[in-house]
Amino acid sequence: MSERTIGGVILDLRNISLSFGGVKALTDISFDVREGEVRAIIGPNGAGKSSMLNVINGVYRPQQGQIAFHGKTRHDMDTHEAAAQGIARTFQNIALFKGMSVLDNIMTGRNLKIKTNFLQQAIWWGPARREEIEQRRKVEEVIDFLEIQHIRKTPVGRLPYGLQKRVELARALAAEPKILLLDEPMAGMNVEEKQDMCRFILDVNEQFGTTVVLIEHDMGVVMDLSDRVVVLDYGRKIADGLPDEVRGNPEVISAYLGQAH
Amino acid sequence: MFYREAGQYKTSYADDGQIFPIRQDRYAIAVLLLVAFVVVPFTASAYLLSGILIPCLIISLAALGLNILTGYAGQLSLGTAAFMAVGAFASYNFVLRIPGIPLLLAFALAGMVAAFVGIIFGLPSLRVRGFYLAASTLATQFFIVWCLTKFSWLSNNSSSGIITAQPMQILGYTFSSPASKYLLVLSIVAVMALALKNLVRSNTGRAWMAIRDMDMAAEVIGFPPMRTKLLAFAVSSFYCGVAGALYAYAFLGTVEPDGFSLDLSFRVLFMIIIGGLGSISGSFIGAGFVFLMPIALNMFFGATGIHMPESVKSNLEQMIFGGLIIFFLIVEPHGLARLWQITKEKLRIWPFPH
Numbered sequence: 171m172s173e174r175t176i177g178g179v180i181l182d183l184r185n186i187s188l189s190f191g192g193v194k195a196l197t198d199i200s201f202d203v204r205e206g207e208v209r210a211i212i213g214p215n216g217a218g219k220s221s222m223l224n225v226i227n228g229v230y231r232p233q234q235g236q237i238a239f240h241g242k243t244r245h246d247m248d249t250h251e252a253a254a255q256g257i258a259r260t261f262q263n264i265a266l267f268k269g270m271s272v273l274d275n276i277m278t279g280r281n282l283k284i285k286t287n288f289l290q291q292a293i294w295w296g297p298a299r300r301e302e303i304e305q306r307r308k309v310e311e312v313i314d315f316l317e318i319q320h321i322r323k324t325p326v327g328r329l330p331y332g333l334q335k336r337v338e339l340a341r342a343l344a345a346e347p348k349i350l351l352l353d354e355p356m357a358g359m360n361v362e363e364k365q366d367m368c369r370f371i372l373d374v375n376e377q378f379g380t381t382v383v384l385i386e387h388d389m390g391v392v393m394d395l396s397d398r399v400v401v402l403d404y405g406r407k408i409a410d411g412l413p414d415e416v417r418g419n420p421e422v423i424s425a426y427l428g429q430a431h
Numbered sequence: 432m433f434y435r436e437a438g439q440y441k442t443s444y445a446d447d448g449q450i451f452p453i454r455q456d457r458y459a460i461a462v463l464l465l466v467a468f469v470v471v472p473f474t475a476s477a478y479l480l481s482g483i484l485i486p487c488l489i490i491s492l493a494a495l496g497l498n499i500l501t502g503y504a505g506q507l508s509l510g511t512a513a514f515m516a517v518g519a520f521a522s523y524n525f526v527l528r529i530p531g532i533p534l535l536l537a538f539a540l541a542g543m544v545a546a547f548v549g550i551i552f553g554l555p556s557l558r559v560r561g562f563y564l565a566a567s568t569l570a571t572q573f574f575i576v577w578c579l580t581k582f583s584w585l586s587n588n589s590s591s592g593i594i595t596a597q598p599m600q601i602l603g604y605t606f607s608s609p610a611s612k613y614l615l616v617l618s619i620v621a622v623m624a625l626a627l628k629n630l631v632r633s634n635t636g637r638a639w640m641a642i643r644d645m646d647m648a649a650e651v652i653g654f655p656p657m658r659t660k661l662l663a664f665a666v667s668s669f670y671c672g673v674a675g676a677l678y679a680y681a682f683l684g685t686v687e688p689d690g691f692s693l694d695l696s697f698r699v700l701f702m703i704i705i706g707g708l709g710s711i712s713g714s715f716i717g718a719g720f721v722f723l724m725p726i727a728l729n730m731f732f733g734a735t736g737i738h739m740p741e742s743v744k745s746n747l748e749q750m751i752f753g754g755l756i757i758f759f760l761i762v763e764p765h766g767l768a769r770l771w772q773i774t775k776e777k778l779r780i781w782p783f784p785h
Contacts, residue, residue: 185711227651229647229651249651249653250650250653250655251648252651253651253653254653255651258652259651260646265641265645265648266643266644266648267640267641267644267648267649268644268645269640269643269644269709270637270640270641270644274640275636275639276638278637278638278641278649278654279652280654281634281637281652281653281654282653283640285636288630288635288662288666291627291629291630291633291634291635292626292627292629292630293626294629298629298633300447301447301631302632302634303443303444303445303448306444306448308445310444341652345652345653354487388723397695402545409493
């Protein structure tokens with residue numbers, strides 16, 4: 171197991187503002203993510219955490235602000251560009267392809283590595299077959315890593331919730347991302363499943379050096395896993411720092427517990 | 432008891448990724464192909480060949496085409512017959528206007544013209560989905576038939592757009608006997624079905640299914656939605672186009688634009704719903720079922736010797752047919768292909784299910 175090293179800033183978000191009509195989802199938010207760290211985004215319901223992830227991988231386009239990733243600064247991301255640049259994610263509500271097997275779902279994660287065109291794939295013999303076997307080998311590594319060998323041929327719709335979450339993580343990992351965005355990876359899980367998931371996230375981070383940006387409600391998990399925490403409330407950033415600093419911040423406490431008047 | 436894969440170990444990813452991973456299936460399909468290619472042409476009667484098998488295979492090809500679009504890529508379409516019409520008229524014009532063009536090339540080019548038309552009429556799919564998309568593909572249906580009737584150049588100035596397909600000649604050999612036509616159609620359908628199977632088990636197929644199941648996640652993963660959807664329209668229309676060309680050349684001989692009506696589109700749609708959406712074998716099973724059921728019912732009445740007026744008989748056929756469709760949809764909404772799959776799974780452990 172390699173020693174964790176946290177490098178320089180890999181993703182820098184500056185003055186991001188996002189609104190839908192008159193509703194302001196995010197207001198002037200800036201924070202950065204360093205290479206190799208686990209960065210948590212927390213906040214009460216409706217604070218704009220998921221919107222933040224959607225801005226990072228180009229699902230939403232912010233009205234203002236800049237996103238610097240890999241030394242390139244842009245006004246907004248494009249989903250395809252984000253994927254090509256190595257940003258992968260999982261969703262709050264599982265977004266697996268229900269009609270496909272676990273194996274096929276994870277194989278979709280490797281679509282950007284595939285070089286053959288559809289005519290070569292229709293012929294199959296030759297490059298397409300070779301490529302398919304090569305990608306399958308990579309996918310099997312991910313399957314081994316997440317310990318889901320026994321379900322690889324099962325249609326995902328038949329799996330229990332916790333395993334579906336794991337398959338979704340596998341699909342994201344298959345893309346060999348530089349940054350992994352996890353939107354509530356442990357929501358709705360029991361303690362044992364949560365422990366498994368925590369272990370997988372830490373293993374990914376330590377073994378592959380993947381940067382992780384994570385949204386989570388379980389404070390125990392957040393404080394244990396993350397290197398730095400950013401706190402959002404009503405679309406504004408109210409705190410940013412080490413877990414212990416954030417925990418003691420009076421504004422964070424009042425956002426979570428309410429304020430005595 | 433006999434249908435189980437015990438002892439068949441897969442030791443490479445290539446082995447695991449075969450089309451028929453179970454040995455018994457491979458034998459069965461080999462026997463089926465052998466019968467279809469060798470036994471049937473010599474033993475079947477002319478009526479069985481040109482009245483049942485040829486149209487059944489051609490309509491299966493159209494069902495395959497629609498299944499690409501609706502079953503795999505999730506884009507509902509009612510324009511199947513229109514794309515078939517494009518294929519039929521395009522191949523007619525290629526053979527007519529380019530002397531000495533190889534027939535198979537004309538079919539392929541006709542498929543490409545249909546693919547191009549498919550891309551044009553697939554553009555709305557980037558914005559609308561579901562029933563709204565179905566309504567916009569309905570426009571294809573009416574527009575193409577209108578076009579073919581209106582512009583008589585397309586039918587070589589014949590009255591009301593009727594065309595008569597030229598004799599089929601490949602390398603100097605004329606395909607005129609039912610058996611030779613059957614073999615040509617069977618070969619084309621078999622090759623195209625294999626190519627499609629290859630497509631859907633590789634990245635293109637996964638892209639289509641991803642867009643069908645969860646378009647948002649598919650986009651985030653890196654599948655370009657526009658290219659993926661338009662490719663589905665193109666490949667689907669190509670298959671329908673070739674089916675249309677065969678429909679004109681190998682089956683009817685003489686076709687008119689009105690023959691490719693909305694009724695035909697609906698029939699093909701029923702075939703894939705009954706057979707199984709997103710299944711290649713389902714396209715064949717569904718086509719066989721929809722096409723053969725009326726004939727089978729007819730024969731059944733003939734065999735039992737029940738006498739009734741012709742009008743009652745034909746209506747009764749329709750009613751039984753409709754009833755069967757509803758019955759199958761309730762029992763197995765995923766189609767006959769799924770029913771067959773479940774049977775096979777049960778058969779693996781039969782007769783000792785514990």
